Amino acid sequence: MKTLIIGIGGAGCNEVSKLNQKLKGDFAVVDTDSRNLESLDIDRKLLIGESITNGLGTGSDPETGAKCATQSAGEIEELVKDYEKIYLIAGLGGGTGSGAVPIIARIIKGFGKKVKTIVTLPFSMESPVRQNRAMTALEELRNLCNVYAFKLDDLIRRMPNSTLAEGFEEINNKLVRELNLPERSEAEVIELKKRNMEREIERLKKKIRELEKVKKQ
Numbered sequence: 001m002k003t004l005i006i007g008i009g010g011a012g013c014n015e016v017s018k019l020n021q022k023l024k025g026d027f028a029v030v031d032t033d034s035r036n037l038e039s040l041d042i043d044r045k046l047l048i049g050e051s052i053t054n055g056l057g058t059g060s061d062p063e064t065g066a067k068c069a070t071q072s073a074g075e076i077e078e079l080v081k082d083y084e085k086i087y088l089i090a091g092l093g094g095g096t097g098s099g100a101v102p103i104i105a106r107i108i109k110g111f112g113k114k115v116k117t118i119v120t121l122p123f124s125m126e127s128p129v130r131q132n133r134a135m136t137a138l139e140e141l142r143n144l145c146n147v148y149a150f151k152l153d154d155l156i157r158r159m160p161n162s163t164l165a166e167g168f169e170e171i172n173n174k175l176v177r178e179l180n181l182p183e184r185s186e187a188e189v190i191e192l193k194k195r196n197m198e199r200e201i202e203r204l205k206k207k208i209r210e211l212e213k214v215k216k217q
């Protein structure tokens with residue numbers, strides 16, 4: 001079955017771009033935040049709701065996240081059209097992941113495709129507002145599709161001496177096991193890194209050209 005793995009919102013994009021570096025598979029990232037998308041080493045990127053947020057993100061508002069997904073339904077359809085099974089990965093608690101994932105899941109299900117979501121729930125030290133946003137989104141998702149949710153607290157409890165970065169790395173390892181895709185060969189990893197560096201050089205060259213233009217004015 002042809003499978004696409006989509007990261008949504010800051011956390012989802014982060015996890016998926018790390019998976020893309022390790023595994024052979026089809027990956028994409030979706031966000032309301034254009035600067036976050038720009039920073040990612042991944043080919044398939046979709047900015048949703050551009051005319052609603054101007055690419056500036058939802059300001060932690062799930063309603064805006066949902067509107068952005070609805071506005072970009074056509075592009076989402078285009079993104080998933082060649083696939084039969086789609087995994088959606090996100091951190092719940094912010095505006096994009098919590099608001100857009102349920103809408104995107106519904107859109108994809110509407111095309112008769114299989115959808116599975118893998119989400120994280122906020123640390124208990126995050127605000128009650130974030131916890132509530134996450135629980136509302138989780139409930140919505142559970143009514144729609146297969147959900148694999150794990151609490152960030154549980155993860156840290158099992159690794160009390162680790163840093164947050166190591167905790168997120170552990171989530172990534174869990175995702176690697178869950179997705180069960182073949183690993184990239186060493187040669188492929190090097191090729192990917194080279195391509196990413198070339199892309200970064202092009203981006204910096206463009207930036208320099210823009211700055212030089214401004215200086216001349």
Ligand SMILES: Nc1nc2c(ncn2[C@@H]2O[C@H](COP(=O)(O)OP(=O)(O)OP(=O)(O)O)[C@@H](O)[C@H]2O)c(=O)[nH]1
Nearest residue numbers: 009010011014058060091092093094095096097122
């Ligand atoms: N798995 C994982 N979770 C994260 C990471 N960073 C933050 N989180 C969690 O994900 C939740 C959502 O944060 P983001 O993904 O930044 O939010 P967003 O979906 O981009 O939403 P807005 O930026 O508010 O539009 C946070 O409340 C954290 O609990 C990460 O790198 N990996």
Ligand SMILES: [Mg+2]
Nearest residue numbers: 009010033057
């Ligand atoms: Mg964000």
